Amino acid sequence: MVDVIKLGIKRPVTRPLLPDPEPRPVKYTLISADDHLMEPPHTFEGRLPAKLQERAPRIVETEEGHQVWSIEGKPYFQVGFMCVAGRSREDQRMEPARFDEIRAGRWDADARIRDMDISGIWASVNFPSGVTGFGGHLFSQFQDQELGLACVRAWNDWLFEEWYSKHPERIVPLGITHLTDPVKGAEEIRRNARRGFKAVTMPEQPHNVGLPPVFDTAHWDPIIRACAETGTVLNLHVGSAGFAKMPPGAPMLELGATLFGPMALTSCAEWLWSGFPARYPELKIAMSEGGIGWAAMLMDRLDDIMSRSGYGAGWPDKKNSPSEVLKRNFWFCMIEDASTICTRHRIGVENILFESDYPHGDGTWPDTQKVIERVLGALPVEEIRMITHANAAKLYRHPLPAKIVP
Numbered sequence: 001m002v003d004v005i006k007l008g009i010k011r012p013v014t015r016p017l018l019p020d021p022e023p024r025p026v027k028y029t030l031i032s033a034d035d036h037l038m039e040p041p042h043t044f045e046g047r048l049p050a051k052l053q054e055r056a057p058r059i060v061e062t063e064e065g066h067q068v069w070s071i072e073g074k075p076y077f078q079v080g081f082m083c084v085a086g087r088s089r090e091d092q093r094m095e096p097a098r099f100d101e102i103r104a105g106r107w108d109a110d111a112r113i114r115d116m117d118i119s120g121i122w123a124s125v126n127f128p129s130g131v132t133g134f135g136g137h138l139f140s141q142f143q144d145q146e147l148g149l150a151c152v153r154a155w156n157d158w159l160f161e162e163w164y165s166k167h168p169e170r171i172v173p174l175g176i177t178h179l180t181d182p183v184k185g186a187e188e189i190r191r192n193a194r195r196g197f198k199a200v201t202m203p204e205q206p207h208n209v210g211l212p213p214v215f216d217t218a219h220w221d222p223i224i225r226a227c228a229e230t231g232t233v234l235n236l237h238v239g240s241a242g243f244a245k246m247p248p249g250a251p252m253l254e255l256g257a258t259l260f261g262p263m264a265l266t267s268c269a270e271w272l273w274s275g276f277p278a279r280y281p282e283l284k285i286a287m288s289e290g291g292i293g294w295a296a297m298l299m300d301r302l303d304d305i306m307s308r309s310g311y312g313a314g315w316p317d318k319k320n321s322p323s324e325v326l327k328r329n330f331w332f333c334m335i336e337d338a339s340t341i342c343t344r345h346r347i348g349v350e351n352i353l354f355e356s357d358y359p360h361g362d363g364t365w366p367d368t369q370k371v372i373e374r375v376l377g378a379l380p381v382e383e384i385r386m387i388t389h390a391n392a393a394k395l396y397r398h399p400l401p402a403k404i405v406p
Contacts, residue, residue: 003058003060003061003070009062009064009066010064011062011064011065011066011097012095012096012097014087014091014096014097014101015087015088015090015091017086017087017101017102017103018086018087018088020086020118021118021366022118023117023118023120024118024119024120024366024367024368024369024370025120025369026120026369026405027120027369027372027373027405027406028120028369028372028373028376028384028388028389028405028406029122029385029388029389029400029401029404029405030120030121030122030354030356030368030369030372030388030389031121031122031123031124031125031172031353031354031388031389031392031393031396031398032121032123032124032125032354032355032356032357032358032368033125033235033286033288033331033333033353033354033355033392033396034125034127034235034237034288034289034333034355034356034357035124035125035126035127035355035356035357035358035359035363036082036106036126036127036129036357036358036359036360037106037107037112037126037127037128037129037163038080038081038083038102038106038107038129039069039107039128039129039131039132039155039158040099040107040108041058041059041067041099043057043131043154043155043158044056044057044058044151044154044155044158047153047154047157047158048147048150048151048154049150052146052147052150055072055144055147056150056151056154057069057070057071057131057151058070060075062075065097065098066097066098067097067098067099069130069131071131071138072142072143072144072147076130076131080095080096080097080098080099080101080102081095081129081130082095082359082360082361083095083096083101083102083103083106083359083360084359084360084361084363085103085105085106085115085358085359085360085363085365085366086103086359102359103115103359105358105359106359109162109163109166109167109171110166112124112163113167113170115358115359115365115366116170116358118365118366119356119358119364119365119366119367119368119369120368120369121356121358121368122170122389122400122401123169123170123171123172123392123398124170124171124172124356124358125172125174125199125235125392125396126163126171126172126174127174127201127235127237127240127288128155128176128201132155132176133203133209134203134237134239134240135176135201135202135203135204135209135237135240135241136152136155136176136177136179136201136202136203137179137202137203137206137209137210137211139151139152139155139176139178140152140178140179140180140181140185140211141179141180141209141210141211145180145181148178148180149178149181149184149188152176152177152178152188153188153191155175155176156175156176156188156191156192156197159173159174159175160173160192160195160196160197164196164197168196169399169401172198172199172392172396172398173192173196173197173198173199174197174198174199174200174201174235175188175189175192175197175199175200175201176200176201176202177189177192177200177202177223179202179206179211179223180211182219182220182221182222182223183222185222185223185226186222186223186225186226187226189223189226189227189230189232190226190230192232193226193230193231193232197232198231198232198233198396198397198398199232199233199234199235199286199396200227200232200233200234200235201234201235201236201237201240202223202234202236202240203236203240203241204236204237204238204239204240204241204263204264204267204271204287205241205242205266205267205270206241207241208241208242209241209242213270214270214271214274214276215270215273215274217274217275217276220274220276221276224276224280224283225280227283227284228280228282228283229282231282231284231397232284233284233285233286233331233395233396234283234284234285234286235285235286235288236267236268236271236285236286236287236288237288237289238260238263238264238267238287238288238289238290239256239260239263239289241267243256243259243263244256244259244262244263257361257362260289260290260291261290261291261293261294262294263290264287264289264290264291264294265290265294265295265297265298267287267290268287268290268295268298268326268330269298271285272302272322272325272326272330273322275316277325277326277328277329277330278315278316278317278320278325279316280329281328281329283329284329284331284395285329285330285331286330286331286332286333286353286395287330287331287332287333288333288355289333289335289355289357289362290332290333291332291333291334291335291337291340292332292333292334292337292340292341292343292344292347292352293337293339293340293343295326295332295343295347295351296340296343296346296347298326299323299326299327299346299347300346302321302322302323302326303321303322303323306321306322306323327347327348327351330351331351331352331353331391331395332347332351332352332353333352333353333354333355334352334353334354334355334387335354335355335356335357335362335363335364335371336364336371336374336375337375338374338375341375341376341379344383344387349383349386349387349391350386350391351391352386352387352391353387353391353392353395354372354387354388354389354392356368372388376388381406384406385404385406389404
């Protein structure tokens with residue numbers, strides 16, 4: 001029986017989903033380094049210790065007709081965060097309120113593979129949804145830390161069992177971890193790495209969600225060391241710690257979405273100057289959904305402050321400059337970036353990943369192949385291969401299909 005609560009928020013009215021589109025011709029082998037899933041109602045069922053199972057997150061109905069997650073007795077609005085794939089353009093500002101208003105590819109792995117086939121995506125890295133706090137921080141901040149850790153482990157077990165194990169060639173497994181206890185967080189990263197997980201996520205600016213800043217190196221070191229030692233890619237998704245600060249009266253959605261690039265630059269610079277990339281040469285950090293246009297500018301600025309001023313005197317690596325470490329330890333993800341793909345050699349073609357952002361408003365589904373053709377089609381074939389699939393396959397140690405195009 002599903003509990004019913006009063007939320008006090010009017011349910012948005014959405015139109016029915018559009019019919020399934022025809023599969024697009026595949027001209028490019030694609031690995032998307034940034035897509036999104038949504039947890040189904042049964043995610044936590046049977047996956048927590050018996051003494052904690054009744055307190056696991058669960059779906060409740062509202063009097064207004066929403067389906068929302070109830071976590072520690074509090075409703076979290078709502079299940080359909082930014083699920084716009086398969087909906088008309090006129091409907092894309094309306095957040096869907098129920099599972100039946102969302103394409104099943106958001107929460108069902110078999111349906112996701114079908115949607116990937118429609119769009120011509122070979123493999124996909126998927127970020128968690130709102131029930132985790134997007135970047136996975138919500139469970140870590142439970143008042144009952146035992147329950148929080150159990151939810152972290154349950155979420156990872158669900159992903160392993162229902163997504164990765166069913167489709168190991170098509171799903172690149174990305175996990176979450178416990179962030180307020182970094183020793184337990186490191187243990188979870190190592191547990192996941194032993195069973196094939198290739199990545200983990202956390203808020204890109206943890207101080208914005210009540211966690212220690214990245215400059216608290218004593219706190220974060222166990223987690224970063226675990227990533228470095230296991231080859232687990234640290235995927236930092238722009239916006240997972242919230243939108244940029246805005247002045248009163250600003251249009252939140254419009255301005256927030258516009259500022260993704262500057263937000264990515266800021267968080268990337270913070271992680272670079274934290275000293276972790278210099279300390280751990282094998283650490284791999286992917287900046288998700290921030291685009292690439294700012295990356296060359298950041299490299300230029302880093303070189304300027306090291307060569308012309310004393311502003312870079314605190315840089316800890318005496319052998320490698322900040323821009324060299326940026327190229328060594330960071331990868332940059334692009335959806336289109338049509339006007340700044342010309343900066344690819346400054347960034348390093350080997351450091352650029354493609355992302356489709358399914359099923360969000362910035363996403364390319366179902367016409368991903370057309371987007372790639374428009375943005376990358378004129379590049380040398382080897383560079384196209386690197387950006388569309390080869391770089392990601394190497395970074396995530398993921399298999400490619402028997403036939404690769406182009």
